[in-house]
Amino acid sequence: MASALINVPAKAKRGDIIEIKTLMSHIMETGFRHTATGEVIPRDIITSFACRYNGTEIFRADLFPAIAANPFITFFTTATASGKFEFEWIGDNGFSETASASITVE
């Protein structure tokens, strides 16, 4: 049951600097913890995040074990044209999630 929360302004003026907020549900298990019986809990994290704006990659981040559960990633971009933002999270154990949001630029 992975789910994402995306916050992209629905409308913007051309040239505006807009903030994009993303929240992805993930446990981000570090791989450094042990169970009560001493066994290592295997690492299970998101390793990369990327955002494309009308097909062009505008933001990318690598994630590491020290990042908290349910990573919240925000960044800024310039509104250039109406269209679509596509988000992609990739992680351990074949984790792969996508989400998208549209914007109207006037």
Next chain:
Amino acid sequence: MRLAGIILVSALLTADAIGAEIPPAERRSGTSFMTPDTKAMQDDDTANPGMLWVLDGEKLWARKIGAADKACTDCHNDARTSMKGIAAHYPAFDKTLGRPVDLQGRINLCRVNQQRATPLAYESRELLALTAFVAQQSRGVAIETGSDPQLAPFIANGRELFMQRQGQLNLGCTNCHDDNWDKRLAGSAITQAHPTGYPLYRLEWQSLGSLQRRLRACMSGIRAQAYDFGAPELVELELYLMSRAKGVPLEAPAIRP
């Protein structure tokens, strides 16, 4: 019955002498003790990780399960209208069981009796998600729990547990949350212990958790033996805390440090 009432009233009066209760006008949600950053996180639904559970709960609300092949929505329709204000009345008295049940308990009763499915485990993602989804519908509604007169003896039990010193540190809940809520403990605000935002996302847990989890954590903090999840004592404590927070608006799913 009248005699029992007199005994109850006198029991309450004696207990009053032990801890000074917070007057209604001074009741403050845990939110008011948080830093501006954490508050901003709670107020923005796209930054509040608790909303991830609410989204899952919304999906589960519509999923048909169990031998009866029914979804929550088949009886309760749209939660936005049918569940509005419900969480502000919980824990509520259950006639068949003859004791109060909390929101999680009610969801599991519904699963077993109506959907004919297995109950969900305490602190499981699914139970937290459904509880968060239902509780979120009561955001901003003032807590009303405890107005049902059948609950009176259970509130009194909960109050007794709240006042009672226990554990190796020999502390009662009241010693911190009535007497010292304006002070700090190891750098953290003590707060008045009003359960306004459960299930809530604790940054320390990196997860959503129930009020029962929070109560059990407090009990191990005072080196006492914590009650098991679902124990009637925990529900009575929840009930007392909710009736003690009467009038404070709900804010589930809240964020706490």
